[in-house]
Amino acid sequence: MRDESLRWGVSLTNALIEKLRGYAPLSDMDIQSLCDLCHNARNLPAAHDLIREGDAPGPLFVVLEGWACRYKLLPDGARQIIAFMMPGDFCDLHVGILAEMDHSIATLTPARIAFIPRPEIERLIDSRPSLSKAFWWTQLVDGGVLRATIVSMGRRTSVERVAHLLCELYFRMHHMGLGDEHSCIMPFSQIVLADAVGLTPVHTNRVIKRLRAAKALELGPGMITIANISKLAAIAGFDDNYLHYRLKKYA
């Protein structure tokens, strides 16, 4: 992993490379051209909007370090977090053709974000088929995550819902080479979690209390630690099929 970072000269894009490699076989050329695009990166504080609903789409964001989320605000000020973005995640490739964003994107933690101009990405897609296939894959996974979220919100109890979300984040982190074998740390507050699962902060707190009593979680200030992923997965009834890690076959 270390040697890779030296090899490609841009240590911070490791997560992205790691992720795309899971989806399609990438040549050195593919990776080099990808790294070339990530040169323009900035460090941003937590709770910083990258783009807001109603704005014209900007460059493509790639999360290199830290966490971000997609969210919407309702007229009464309530927030619904739609999806979490962790290192290696990026926003839609084709939103550039739309007039307006239909949601906002913000950092959740201090984060390092790359900004890639749309034309450059489009040139990349056109010129490198295996990269473009890897990109499709990530978009399909993002769609699967949205669908799974809808199922959770509609038909799971609050305990299952919280457990399911944390399971998902756990597996996504692992797929990116982040976190330990049996545990990992989610760097966000219970308020953020509440906005993601559609509950109030106080009820989210009570749900977490129950998961902690079941020895599935541990808590730190501003973070949640998964202590026992198999227990959590059992509570959630978690099936990771929608993350599409089992590949059909490279081709």
Add this chain to the structure above:
Amino acid sequence: MRDESLRWGVSLTNALIEKLRGYAPLSDMDIQSLCDLCHNARNLPAAHDLIREGDAPGPLFVVLEGWACRYKLLPDGARQIIAFMMPGDFCDLHVGILAEMDHSIATLTPARIAFIPRPEIERLIDSRPSLSKAFWWTQLVDGGVLRATIVSMGRRTSVERVAHLLCELYFRMHHMGLGDEHSCIMPFSQIVLADAVGLTPVHTNRVIKRLRAAKALELGPGMITIANISKLAAIAGFDDNYLHYRLKKYA
């Protein structure tokens, strides 16, 4: 509209053409090659699965007549409808590269469905850029719909949630040239609606009763009629921006 159906020889693809034309300027050649692909269509009864979660992805489905939905089943048998598909809608272009479907698709009414082999669609995308742009657009709209659903499920009251869904379907139907000016008919039962909004059928019934009392809806057997869309939109706090009908500009 009638002359068009004669012109292209395949009256049933009108909805699809109408929809894609809203997204990008299509030449006669574009439309002709699209129609050529829709020759293989079948009439199916209501509640018929087109494909099930866990199956290998099959051909691309295009709804020509009737309604369908994407859904997932939970271990306890509960169903969550994830998205509605009306004439002109079709499933993801690229799911072919995945090993398994992460959700099922079924008809809700008797329906006419076209089955397009994946290779043919891919050839079409590669050969006709403006069609491929129109396809992107539809995928982005589908994504926006999923995100709006998550917001509804998480942060809207049950009355707002039902009203919001019906508003969305109303505007989508209108965009496809279906339905009247101020009203339109949703051909599904309250049970289906309940599975879409994540409530029980009895509570869905009570919600509908309230919307009917507010003179926003009328009821028929196995169908719901929108009587007053502006009243419904006011109740829902509906903003159609996520359907992306305002185009950036053809290019």
Add this chain to the structure above:
DNA sequence: CGGGTGGTTGAATGAAATCAACTATGGTGG
């Protein structure tokens, strides 16, 4: 030291599920 944010707990209120009964309808088979 003071103030803000995040976390925690209790008590009261409100929303939705559950359980149960009953109606209306359409289709089937005798």
Add this chain to the structure above:
DNA sequence: CCACCATAGTTGATTTCATTCAACCACCCG
């Protein structure tokens, strides 16, 4: 043709779950 059944819709009573309101703690940071 009618008796029967299955399904969809409706309503009421009760229980469960989540929100609201309120108070308080712990901590970090200026």
